[in-house]
Amino acid sequence: MYSSRKLLANAVAVIAGVISAPTALGTNMPDVSQTAPIALLVDVQSGQTLLYQNADRRFIPASITKVMSAYVAFELLAAGKLSLDQEFAMSNEAGESWYRTGSTMFLEPGEPVPVDLLLKGICAVSANDGSIVLAEGAAGSVEAWVAMMNATAQKLGMRSSHFATPNGWPDDGQTFTTARDLEKLAKAMIAAHPEYYAKYFGQEGLRHNGFAQANHDPISGIIDGADGIKTGYTNQAGHGFLGSAAREGSRLIMVLGGIDTEQRRATIAREFVEWGFAGFERRRMYSSGDQVAMARVQNADQSSIPLISEQPINVVMPTDYTGDVTLNVIYEGPLKTPIAQGEKVAELEILVDGLPPARVPLTAGEAIDRAGTLQRIFNAFQSWIS
Numbered sequence: 044m045y046s047s048r049k050l051l052a053n054a055v056a057v058i059a060g061v062i063s064a065p066t067a068l069g070t071n072m073p074d075v076s077q078t079a080p081i082a083l084l085v086d087v088q089s090g091q092t093l094l095y096q097n098a099d100r101r102f103i104p105a106s107i108t109k110v111m112s113a114y115v116a117f118e119l120l121a122a123g124k125l126s127l128d129q130e131f132a133m134s135n136e137a138g139e140s141w142y143r144t145g146s147t148m149f150l151e152p153g154e155p156v157p158v159d160l161l162l163k164g165i166c167a168v169s170a171n172d173g174s175i176v177l178a179e180g181a182a183g184s185v186e187a188w189v190a191m192m193n194a195t196a197q198k199l200g201m202r203s204s205h206f207a208t209p210n211g212w213p214d215d216g217q218t219f220t221t222a223r224d225l226e227k228l229a230k231a232m233i234a235a236h237p238e239y240y241a242k243y244f245g246q247e248g249l250r251h252n253g254f255a256q257a258n259h260d261p262i263s264g265i266i267d268g269a270d271g272i273k274t275g276y277t278n279q280a281g282h283g284f285l286g287s288a289a290r291e292g293s294r295l296i297m298v299l300g301g302i303d304t305e306q307r308r309a310t311i312a313r314e315f316v317e318w319g320f321a322g323f324e325r326r327r328m329y330s331s332g333d334q335v336a337m338a339r340v341q342n343a344d345q346s347s348i349p350l351i352s353e354q355p356i357n358v359v360m361p362t363d364y365t366g367d368v369t370l371n372v373i374y375e376g377p378l379k380t381p382i383a384q385g386e387k388v389a390e391l392e393i394l395v396d397g398l399p400p401a402r403v404p405l406t407a408g409e410a411i412d413r414a415g416t417l418q419r420i421f422n423a424f425q426s427w428i429s
Contacts, residue, residue: 073311075094079301080281081298084297086357090401091359091393102283104219106274109166109174109210110232111228112174112178113243114228115191126158127159131158131180148251149251150164150172150173166243168258171212174210185209189207196228203219205217205219211275225285241270244273245269247264260272261313262288268289269316270289280301281300284298293320299312324364326357328358338378338389340380344412348388350405350407353404353406368394370393373392373402381412387405391403391404
């Protein structure tokens with residue numbers, strides 16, 4: 044049975060905490076309890092978490108760090124502060140530390156390299172040298188680039204993350220993140236920069252300076268709909284993966300961390316994708332631009348405002364699910380004016396038994412100005428007698 048309950052209420056507290064055991068619902072659930080210390084699978088359109096284990100525990104991302112470097116570059120490109128044909132070269136100082144150190148795109152000191160090629164090296168073959176050259180060239184220094192990475196993380200709400208390098212090279216634990224934070228990064232990157240994401244992630248590999256290398260992404264080109272994102276590995280961190288796949292208008296984002304072998308990481312990642320699509324039914328509740336509910340407003344010429352979904356909203360439930368689906372509209376109300384059209388003012392909470400609550404943002408369907416003095420007096424009088 045599927046029920047829809049629209050609740051106009053004050054904001055409620057978000058439940059958070061470290062989960063020590065895998066939690067999911069549905070048939071044929073991948074067994075990650077002993078094999079993946081960090082695991083998370085999220086359906087993007089609904090915001091629902093399908094499976095999680097220690098999703099809020101801090102861990103070392105290793106080369107997954109480069110996703111944040113790529114995102115910062117995408118932001119600079121979109122703002123016109125960086126161009127793809129702009130060329131940077133490895134400085135002598137950088138060459139002393141990063142010439143063919145770890146994963147590399149085989150840059151030579153002094154070699155002019157366009158940003159486009161640096162991003163291909165970073166995203167496809169995890170180039171440590173490319174990450175440093177981009178950081179120094181675009182920001183003036185590695186330190187300045189890292190500061191941009193951390194400022195961006197805070198802007199995205201990645202409260203449990205910190206970056207100390209552009210590439211995730213071991214730094215005595217100064218670089219850390221959580222699965223939930225990496226989910227936020229992936230969602231933001233794909234939503235804000237879909238063209239750059241498609242161009243640079245999920246590619247087969249790279250050939251440069253006579254060296255051909257393959258991408259170690261365990262799902263792209265192998266699993267239907269998979270298109271990225273980034274692996275990571277150090278002895279201290281183990282094998283990790285931030286991945287994504289899209290099918291029939293739905294997208295999954297996964298995070299894996301602390302896995303003991305590359306092969307086990309690949310197996311789990313592939314199982315995640317297949318189970319995340321095949322094990323769940325998706326029902327479209329609202330299309331992009333649909334009115335979801337009305338919210339009360341104060342000190343305005345009207346008493347309510349339409350709440351709009353700016354993206355399609357699906358509800359995801361296991362294929363064998365027979366329970367209820369409850370939708371609650373959550374906002375701190377009545378809303379205070381003025382309100383701009385498109386401003387985020389509420390959330391749609393999705394409740395499916397056995398899965399954590401999920402929330403999708405709702406925006407104001409129209410602009411509302413603050414009422415004049417006489418109208419506010421009338422509104423107060425109406426509120427007093429009602």
